[in-house]
Amino acid sequence: MRGGSIAVVGGSIAGSAFARAATRQGAERVVVLERSPGRLEDRGVGICILDDRFAELVGAGHVTEDVRRHRLTVRRWITRDASRGGDARGRHLWAQPFAFHSYHWGVLWQALRERMPGNVEYRLGTTVTAVGTGEDDAWITDTTGAREPYDLVIGADGYRSVVREAVCPDALPEYAGYVCWRGSYDAERLAELPGGAEAWPEQECATVCYPGGQVVIYRIPGVTPGRTQVNWVFYAPAPAWLRLDGPTSIPAGTLDDGRADELKALAERELPPYWAALVTLTPLERTFLQPIYDLATPRRTAGRLLLAGDAATVVRPHNTSGAVKALQDAHAFEDAWRAGRSWAATLSAYDRERVTMGRELVELGRRLGRAQVGAAPDWSTMDEPGMIAWWQQQLTGSGGFGGHALTRRS
Ligand SMILES: Cc1cc2nc3c(=O)[nH]c(=O)nc-3n(C[C@H](O)[C@H](O)[C@H](O)COP(=O)(O)OP(=O)(O)OC[C@H]3O[C@@H](n4cnc5c(N)ncnc54)[C@H](O)[C@@H]3O)c2cc1C
Incomplete structure (x- = not known):
């Protein structure tokens, strides 16, 4: 499947990765609508990424090794x-x-932005106020009231997502x-x-x-x-x-x-x-x-709408997996696109691939949060063997500290 017009709401980590993924798969027109009018790279926060997860993302072409870290x-x-x-x-x-x-959030974002194909249209300072979907297309409106149709609208608009309101209105952080x-x-x-x-x-x-x-x-x-x-x-x-x-x-x-x-x-x-x-x-x-x-949406797609990154799943930061999760979402979207013969097939394959993973990560984040904050041990009684045993207990279950390993179907 090639061609199509795609709106990406939100131009942060997930938005940048999805815009690039869509152009890599042959989308005809990709527009990124980002609320923030200024320089996103000024957001001065750090994130950690597990080396194995980063190496997988480099191997799959989503990031380059030379990002300053x-x-x-x-x-x-x-x-x-x-x-x-x-x-x-x-x-x-x-x-x-x-x-x-x-990583510095802004340096990582800048690295993603620099790899964006020149034909991606970036509209900074544009707030999307509503989105909707029919069977064969989707639309967005912004603060000017203008309504624009697209073949697909991707919600990469973070934990307070407008797109999520249309996909699953009952799912709230x-x-x-x-x-x-x-x-x-x-x-x-x-x-x-x-x-x-x-x-x-x-x-x-x-x-x-x-x-x-x-x-x-x-x-x-x-x-x-x-x-x-x-x-x-x-x-x-x-x-x-x-x-x-x-x-x-x-x-x-x-x-x-x-x-x-x-x-x-x-x-x-x-x-x-x-x-x-x-x-x-x-x-x-x-x-x-x-x-x-915490947020795990029960579904990630509806009609011609799709959720990505924190718009779909918010995992407590103890798990250090948010950026990886967003980039892996883009990877799964590319896999689904490559295999799908229609938009419906692509969206349902993406949904199948990512919903369970999101739920597992949220569950792990909850477990880590309980063990480390909500019901933390009496630290004065802890020593090295006690800490190792305590850590192992937190990781029982589906694993995924730092993010699950990337699955590649291509
Ligand atoms: C304390 C803390 C520590 C963390 N530490 C780590 C870590 O160590 N490692 C890690 O991997 N992850 C970490 N994370 C998580 C990580 O930061 C996020 O998961 C990741 O940045 C999500 O990116 P995103 O693109 O999905 O969403 P966001 O970065 O939230 O981006 C959403 C974008 O959408 C835009 N937007 C929103 N609404 C609209 C609208 N209506 N119209 C247009 N644009 C809109 C926003 O301006 C924003 O740019 C941490 C998170 C927190 C809170």
């Missing part, structure tokens, strides 16, 4: 626990082997009961900490555990080549001021000093001094907050 080899689990020998960096619990690299604060800054500032940057080896991802949560801290590449940033994700109970009437987040630049002071107080109360100081070095405008959600 930071090597991680060890995930060091730590707790404060001064009574059992914890120093300024805390008490060591476990040095877990960790075959991951970390479910609040997991806790939030994460996030932040990043130039790693040169680590010199300001007592102990400096040397106290924290470059290839270590630190996971600092406390009753009620944990902070995951790792370095990522800076937007500028040659620079490095510190990136952290601080899981915590929701602050009293947060209103959760529906899926939401508190973006960078909108927190005030009072709310940031709550984070500082939490860090100083719960973390060993080195890590508390590392978190509190973060500039206010680089600090933000995201509630944690």
Whole structure:
């Protein structure tokens, strides 16, 4: 099957991967509609990707090996626990082997964007307000009220997807009961900490555990080549001021000093001094907050609509699989397209391939979240053998930490 016109709603990781996948398979016209008017590469957050999953995606042609990244080899689990020998960096619990690299979200996005064929039309600053489908086509409307028909509309519009409302209106992200604060800054500032940057080896991802949560801290590449940033994700109970009437987040630049002071107080109360100081070095405008959600849609397609990435499945970040999942969705879409003789066959093959996988990842994310945050052990009783046994228990079942292996049918 070749040809056809395709609208991709959302131009982030999933949107970029699907736009490229569609052109690779011979779509005649591909239009990406992205709400954000500005430079998406400025979104300053880190993500980790398991080396094996990344290598598979390179092999399948979705990313290139030369994306700037930071090597991680060890995930060091730590707790404060001064009574059992914890120093300024805390008490060591476990040095877990960790075959991951970390990426700057914006650098990864830029790499995907650069590989986009020139004939893909990008409309930045365009918000899609509604979509719909008939048997033989689909349509979108944007804020101007204009309605445009396409052969296929792909919803890569994230956890608050407009396209999902049309595919499965009852599927809504479910609040997991806790939030994460996030932040990043130039790693040169680590010199300001007592102990400096040397106290924290470059290839270590630190996971600092406390009753009620944990902070995951790792370095990522800076937007500028040659620079490095510190990136952290601080899981915590929701602050009293947060209103959760529906899926939401508190973006960078909108927190005030009072709310940031709550984070500082939490860090100083719960973390060993080195890590508390590392978190509190973060500039206010680089600090933000995201509630944690779970979402597994019962189906991914309806008529000529298709869901991709976080629009279809939101997995708790403990699983470090979101970016891989989005890229693998694009891979499955290409496989389905290559094998399908009609749009209906392509969409139903894609749906079959990805729905169960999504459910399994969400389930694993829930299990990891319960074990590490909601019903975490008493860290003061844990040692290395205890940590290894505790980790193994979390992975029973379908597996998929860091994402499932890529299946290739081509
Ligand atoms: C705290 C945290 C840590 C994470 N860590 C990792 C990690 O270590 N490794 C990993 O692999 N994943 C991680 N993830 C998950 C990962 O970031 C996401 O799964 C991934 O970025 C999803 O990409 P996406 O393209 O599907 O959605 P998004 O990145 O949410 O993109 C959706 C896009 O759609 C646009 N949009 C939305 N609505 C509209 C509209 N109506 N019209 C037009 N455009 C619209 C938005 O502006 C946005 O650009 C983490 C997530 C969180 C919250």
